Amino acid sequence: MTLAVAVDWMARLAGVAAAIAALELLCVRDALADHGVFAWRVLGRELAGAPRAIRVLADTVLGHRGMCSVLVLQLGAALALPCTSHPAPPWIAFAAVLLTAFRFRGTYNGGSDSMLLIVTLAVALARTAPDSEVARGGLAYAAAQLVLSYFVSGVAKLRDRAWRSGRAVPRVLALPQYQVSDRVRAALTRPVLARLATWSMLAFECGFPLALADATTCWALMAIGACFHLANAIVFGLNRFLWAWIAAYPALLYWSR
Amino acid sequence: MLAALVVVVAVTLLARRAVSSPLLDRMRALCPAWRFFDRVTGSPALLVRFAAGAGELGPWSSVLGKRRGRSMRWLFAPHDNLALAYQSVVDRLVHDLGELEAGEDDGDGDGDGAGAGANTAEGDPAVVGLVSYELVTRIARAHVPAGTRFQWKVVVPAEPAPEDYLVSGVVAA
Numbered sequence: 001m002t003l004a005v006a007v008d009w010m011a012r013l014a015g016v017a018a019a020i021a022a023l024e025l026l027c028v029r030d031a032l033a034d035h036g037v038f039a040w041r042v043l044g045r046e047l048a049g050a051p052r053a054i055r056v057l058a059d060t061v062l063g064h065r066g067m068c069s070v071l072v073l074q075l076g077a078a079l080a081l082p083c084t085s086h087p088a089p090p091w092i093a094f095a096a097v098l099l100t101a102f103r104f105r106g107t108y109n110g111g112s113d114s115m116l117l118i119v120t121l122a123v124a125l126a127r128t129a130p131d132s133e134v135a136r137g138g139l140a141y142a143a144a145q146l147v148l149s150y151f152v153s154g155v156a157k158l159r160d161r162a163w164r165s166g167r168a169v170p171r172v173l174a175l176p177q178y179q180v181s182d183r184v185r186a187a188l189t190r191p192v193l194a195r196l197a198t199w200s201m202l203a204f205e206c207g208f209p210l211a212l213a214d215a216t217t218c219w220a221l222m223a224i225g226a227c228f229h230l231a232n233a234i235v236f237g238l239n240r241f242l243w244a245w246i247a248a249y250p251a252l253l254y255w256s257r
Numbered sequence: 258m259l260a261a262l263v264v265v266v267a268v269t270l271l272a273r274r275a276v277s278s279p280l281l282d283r284m285r286a287l288c289p290a291w292r293f294f295d296r297v298t299g300s301p302a303l304l305v306r307f308a309a310g311a312g313e314l315g316p317w318s319s320v321l322g323k324r325r326g327r328s329m330r331w332l333f334a335p336h337d338n339l340a341l342a343y344q345s346v347v348d349r350l351v352h353d354l355g356e357l358e359a360g361e362d363d364g365d366g367d368g369d370g371a372g373a374g375a376n377t378a379e380g381d382p383a384v385v386g387l388v389s390y391e392l393v394t395r396i397a398r399a400h401v402p403a404g405t406r407f408q409w410k411v412v413v414p415a416e417p418a419p420e421d422y423l424v425s426g427v428v429a430a
Contacts, residue, residue: 024335101286114289144265156295237337
């Protein structure tokens with residue numbers, strides 16, 4: 001895969017991820033209003049000690065109207081990402097995702113915000129300085145973060161006895177905020193299936209650095225990864241992780257050649 | 258590629274460190290730690306109860322109702338993700354209260370630790386003044402009928418039954 005093809009595919013997939021993220025927040029924009037849960041006049045209190053210029057800028061950009069404008073900009077940039085090689089759309093998408101995370105005290109949707117930032121930054125660098133060391137560095141950074149996201153997560157779980165014994169999967173499925181269906185919970189509460197699911201996932205996560213070895217292994221692990229994220233999206237509703245992670249896959253494929 | 262890996266590993270390890278600056282803390286999405294579900298413990302839960310007019314407060318119920326459009330949530334899940342954001346706020350409140358209690362323990366030196374018995378928030382300005390506390394109050398308000406008095410509480414997993422961790426005063430809607 002050439003650098004240009006990798007960047008184009010990252011842009012397409014990041015466009016999907018960023019568009020979904022913006023549309024979802026626009027759907028629940030009442031929660032961002034002054035009468036809503038995430039009113040800026042509440043969230044902004046934590047910046048009371050920040051320099052005045054930052055507070056004024058934040059009040060302007062991150063209030064309800066400003067935030068809705070940011071989200072519309074993000075949506076527009078996301079739709080433009082696959083259509084033009086101009087550097088503006090990825091930079092706008094990056095800035096909008098960062099502003100959203102900033103408004104929500106660091107993150108709105110956890111790791112998916114981070115991966116989307118990484119991918120849009122890589123695309124922005126590549127389109128600002130096409131076919132340069134900067135572009136290759138941006139993809140290297142995205143590929144490195146992708147590998148680490150699986151490997152660190154797998155190693156961290158391996159250190160926990162609940163994961164090694166297979167008892168963690170039923171506990172995660174029982175967490176009420178994910179509203180996992182009763183059928184799935186019943187199936188994966190069985191010890192044999194729980195252990196099988198656990199060790200399959202741990203083997204995938206801890207073995208993911210092998211994707212750098214050659215393109216065939218990379219494709220295989222990416223296919224497993226896509227299925228893993230799709231399963232998480234269906235079972236837990238973690239839809240943003242699916243699109244944010246596969247948007248980084250072309251960077252890994254470029255570097256695995 | 259190797260240089261990128263070294264930088265990323267270093268930043269990922271540093272990402273575990275807490276930062277005191279609210280500005281820097283809000284930028285933490287740039288430095289992910291990637292430790293998903295590394296410790297599987299039960300989550301604190303937010304319950305609410307309400308009463309119309311001067312009547313008695315009703316039974317406690319969870320703010321986690323059945324969500325709409327579940328068949329397409331692998332693609333588009335605005336309400337699921339909003340609910341997860343609400344849960345993050347509740348988790349953050351428990352964390353902030355733990356830090357408050359740790360700070361108090363450091364002050365009086367008796368080292369009792371956090372979370373022993375339910376804390377009643379009413380009348381404690383240090384608790385009520387937390388941004389997390391106000392956000393949780395707003396989440397609770399969003400889950401009761403308009404114009405009703407309500408009360409919320411955060412419960413934490415325990416054996417044999419969940420324990421009250423923090424109980425709010427009764428709030429006018």
